[in-house]
Amino acid sequence: xxxxxxxxxxxxxxxxxxxxxxxxxxxxxxxxxxxxxxxxxxxxxxxxxxxxxxxxxxxxxxxxxxxxxxxxxxxxxxxxxxxxxxxxxxxxxxxxxxxxxxxxxxxxxxxxxxxxxxxxxxxxxxxxxxxxxxxxxxxxxxxxxxxxxxxxxxxxxxxxxxxxxxxxxxxxxxxxxxxxxxxxxxxxxxxxxxxxxxxxxxxxxxxxxx
DNA sequence: ACATTAAGTGATT
DNA sequence: AATCACTTAATGT
Numbered sequence: 001x002x003x004x005x006x007x008x009x010x011x012x013x014x015x016x017x018x019x020x021x022x023x024x025x026x027x028x029x030x031x032x033x034x035x036x037x038x039x040x041x042x043x044x045x046x047x048x049x050x051x052x053x054x055x056x057x058x059x060x061x062x063x064x065x066x067x068x069x070x071x072x073x074x075x076x077x078x079x080x081x082x083x084x085x086x087x088x089x090x091x092x093x094x095x096x097x098x099x100x101x102x103x104x105x106x107x108x109x110x111x112x113x114x115x116x117x118x119x120x121x122x123x124x125x126x127x128x129x130x131x132x133x134x135x136x137x138x139x140x141x142x143x144x145x146x147x148x149x150x151x152x153x154x155x156x157x158x159x160x161x162x163x164x165x166x167x168x169x170x171x172x173x174x175x176x177x178x179x180x181x182x183x184x185x186x187x188x189x190x191x192x193x194x195x196x197x198x199x200x201x202x203x204x205x206x207x208x209x210x
Numbered sequence: 211a212c213a214t215t216a217a218g219t220g221a222t223t
Numbered sequence: 224a225a226t227c228a229c230t231t232a233a234t235g236t
Contacts, residue, residue, distance in 0.1 A: 147224070170216065181225055186217060202216060202233055 001027070001101050004051045008074035013119045020113070021048070025103035036094040036102075037079075043090055045104035046080035049073050052100025053161035057093045057177075066142075067154070067177035069134040070097060070161040078131030080107060081124060098162055148188045150178055155198070155207055165207040 010018065025048065030036065037043065039059055047054075054071040071077060071094075079092055113120040141150055154177065159165045171189065175182040189205065192198045199206040 172216075182217085183219090183226075184224060187219085187224095190218075200217085 001050060004073065004101065005103070008050065009048065012123055014117065017113065017117045017120060020109075021103065021105065024109060025105050028102045028104055030096045030100050030102065032096055032098045032100075034096045036096060037077075037090050038093050039090055041090045042088050043080050043083045043107060045106055046110055047077055048103040048105060049075050050101040050103060053097040054100060055095050055097045055177075057095065058091075059093060064179060065093075065176050066179040068092070068138045069131075070157060072161055075130070076127045078128050081110065081128055083107065097158075147178070147180060147184060148191070151185065151188050152192070152197075154178060155205060159207050167205045167207065168203060169205060170203055 005022075009021070013021065026045070028047075030052075036047065036054065049071055051073045053073075054077075056068045056071060056077075058066045058068055060066070077094065079090055083089070110124065114124065141153060145153065151174070154174065155167065158167050158169070171185045172182045174189075175185040178185070189198065189200055193200050197207070197209055199208060
């Protein structure tokens with residue numbers, strides 16, 4: 001855990017801040033599928049992802065979901081930053097995409113460290129910028145791509161964050177993340193398999209050339 | 211062997 | 224691309 005932390009964060013912060021992060025940050029390990037934040041929750045911590053990955057979801061009135069993007073090691077959640085500046089409640093849901101290790105930083109510290117450390121200020125702004133880019137990308141994907149292109153992008157992203165082209169997932173789960181129906185996903189996957197791009201098995205999709 | 215859940219398919223809108 | 228209705232396949236008990 002410490003080696004992963006050092007690898008992702010050591011070069012970003014000065015010694016003093018690193019010490020503070022490690023002493024104040026609350027270490028937390030979550031298993032795949034665990035919900036970290038839900039919509040409406042009050043946000044008390046900002047997570048620094050040490051390793052693993054987190055899926056960020058949006059939800060409509062009916063409770064149907066839409067996957068926005070993944071957060072990986074070295075990343076943090078921009079929502080928490082927004083929360084410090086105003087409303088303290090979450091607009092998104094965060095679920096561990098795989099087994100993940102985190103350091104939970106109390107939101108109060110985000111502000112304190114902004115004044116105290118230049119490197120922290122840079123980090124926060126940089127993270128915010130990156131999330132914003134991801135969000136724009138997510139919008140583009142939804143607005144401009146066909147469902148089959150969205151599906152391919154989804155599979156590709158999923159393979160990347162899990163560092164594995166053998167994806168453990170049901171068609172129903174994919175459908176829920178893409179906000180479409182299972183039947184549509186099954187058909188599009190079947191078509192991709194016919195093209196030789198993937199290989200399908202129960203509960204898993206094997207990416208061959210995407 | 212049976213029940214349950216995942217995935218495949220034709221037809222319709 | 225969504226929905227319905229139905230079939231077939233895989234898995235758990």
